[in-house]
Amino acid sequence: xxxxxxxxxxxxxxxxxxxxxxxxxxxxxxxxxxxxxxxxxxxxxxxxxxxxxxxxxxxxxxxxxxxxxxxxxxxxxxxxxxxxxxxxxxxxxxxxxxxxxxxxxxxxxxxxxxxxxxxxxxxxxxxxxxxxxxxxxxxxxxxxxxxxxxxxxxxxxxxxxxx
Numbered sequence: 001x002x003x004x005x006x007x008x009x010x011x012x013x014x015x016x017x018x019x020x021x022x023x024x025x026x027x028x029x030x031x032x033x034x035x036x037x038x039x040x041x042x043x044x045x046x047x048x049x050x051x052x053x054x055x056x057x058x059x060x061x062x063x064x065x066x067x068x069x070x071x072x073x074x075x076x077x078x079x080x081x082x083x084x085x086x087x088x089x090x091x092x093x094x095x096x097x098x099x100x101x102x103x104x105x106x107x108x109x110x111x112x113x114x115x116x117x118x119x120x121x122x123x124x125x126x127x128x129x130x131x132x133x134x135x136x137x138x139x140x141x142x143x144x145x146x147x148x149x150x151x152x153x154x155x156x157x158x159x160x161x162x163x
Contacts, residue, residue, distance in 0.1 A: 028062030030156035067091040096132025
């Protein structure tokens with residue numbers, strides 16, 4: 001009689017033990033709003049203007065579900081096209097902090113027919129620091145796709161790279 005009960009307990013606990021692994025494979029979707037932007041003359045690689053933007057995001061899904069992120073991006077180039085010169089983001093949730101750096105992104109205007117202000121970018125980055133429920137992310141890489149989502153808004157889909 002003890003054996004069937006042990007199997008029931010194991011059947012209940014096994015999905016719980018696998019949950020962190022499964023969660024890390026799912027995409028985190030960031031819903032972001034630009035909170036401030038300024039133009040910096042002469043800072044772009046071509047000597048033109050750069051754009052410094054600050055943003056805040058709510059995260060749904062994946063290993064950062066429920067986190068709130070704030071960050072800064074520095075873009076060289078035109079408004080919808082450009083090269084990311086630097087990006088640092090801090091994400092917080094009760095008793096957990098994640099700091100990540102986006103390292104390589106190129107932003108491009110969306111294809112003809114899309115909103116005249118729309119853009120899309122693909123990139124990679126690394127979790128520099130992670131504590132609490134996200135501690136397993138520390139040192140891991142990720143890839144992401146970002147898209148404009150209306151005036152002053154954008155989304156980011158981020159997936160942790162397999163080791």
